[in-house]
Amino acid sequence: MRLWLRTLGLLTLGALVALLGAGGPARPQSEQRIVAVVNDDVVSARDLTERLQLVMLTSGIPDSEQARARLAPQVLRGLIEETLQIQEARRLDLGVEESEIQQALTNIARRNQMTVDNMRQFFARNGINFETLLDQVRAQIAWVKVVNRQIVPRVTVTVDQLEMAVDEARRNVGEPEYLLSEIVLPLDNPAQAQVVAEDAARLVQTLREGASFESLARQVSAAASAERGGDVGWIRGSTIAEELRNALELMRSGDISDPIPSPVGYHIFWLRDRRLSAASTAAADGQTEIQLAQILFPTDGQDQIEARRIEAAELREDLADCAAMVETAAELNAPDSGRLGWLRLNDLPPVFRQELATLPVGQVSAPVAGPGGIHLLMVCDRREPAGDAPEREQIAERLQRERIDRLARRYLRDLRKQAFVEVRL
Secondary structure (H helix, E strand, O other), rough: OOOOOOOOOHHHHHHHHHHHOOOOEEEEHOOOEEEEOOOOOEEEEEHHHHHHHHHHHHOOOOOOOHHHHHHHHHHHHHHHHHHHHHHHHHOOOOOHHHOOOOHHHHHHHHHHHOOOHHHHHHHHHOOOOHHHHHHHHHHHHHHHHHHHHHOHHHOOOHHHHHHHHHHHHHOOOOOEEEEEEEEEEEEEOHHHHHHHHHHHHHHHHHHHHOOOHHHHHHHOOOOHHHHHHHHEEEEEEHHHHHHHHHHHHHOOOEEEOOEEOOOOEEEEEEEEEEEEEEOHHHHHHHHEEEEEEEEEEEEOOOOHHHHHHHHHHHHHHOOHHHHHHHHHHHHHHHOOOEEEEEEHHHHHHHHHHHOOOOOOOOEEEOEEEEEEEEEEEEEEEEEEEEHHHHHHHHHHHHHHHHHHHHHHHHHHHHHHOOOEEEEEE
């Protein structure tokens, strides 16, 4: 299918005011207008107006023509994406049950310390059609089902990947961590970067004037964190792209960032807090058990150390795993070499403990000088103390969630590219 998506940010303020104005006799007729065609479905001016009312009410933004014009481009983009999500669920024959919608409404009401009936009454008092919330909830549930069907079964976190992530967390003890919320405005067409940047700047102004970041993130952000109100939790600085990290380093807790460009689009961050990372397993590291293999290159004196180090470094390239370590040790008839069994890190000399604490399973160390000569070391397996299990589970869940989120964004982006989308504002 061909794509025709005129950039929403190109709309003039006057055009939006005319369409979204709150009063005047022409409003009923204008609300029947089609503002977007999405394949075989349409988004009406009434859909857009009602969603804007919902966004402003839940975000604490005073309802005005200027506020509507400022938010309309991103709200319309969200309505278009919800339509694509519903269409994809329909294509996959994935329905949304009424009980699922009611459970979602109960969760929303509980989060706001209300009942569903209280919420309905609240909407009615503020002149908002409750159906617009139901439509949004329905689309969210449908998309979760699509992701669970099409993406989740393809995502696995291997033992090696988990080990690498745990080792990285330990190596980065003491580096800055940021407690973040985010709003992401996507940039599908690089030619429209300036337009999206202007949309993002208007959104930042709205947030700095007191709008609820959580509510706006739920309504307009293209990130997977939108369903959590933009909350991405504590993030280590080393895992954040450099162009984003540089901006965060200049912010103070509580700040809303300016729009930050990246290959994905424009990011708006709320820096809720910052700290230096501390490994929950640091105290237990000494209790970690490793199954160790080594090749020892004995030295009789100081003059042999450098020659043995060069010999070990040359051999290191050929040692792909523990089986190769053991086989090579046997071929060399190296003393005190091969598998050394299970050892506690705490029981090893400090120079070995430092090297092996962060060495990934199956990776050979650099040559290490010890009392008996030059050692090549390899961790064949690792057993963590029981207290380490929760951290490892959290890291595994984070890795899986990040990959699911990334693939879900790509999935939705592909749906947009393949769709016929015509904006008629």
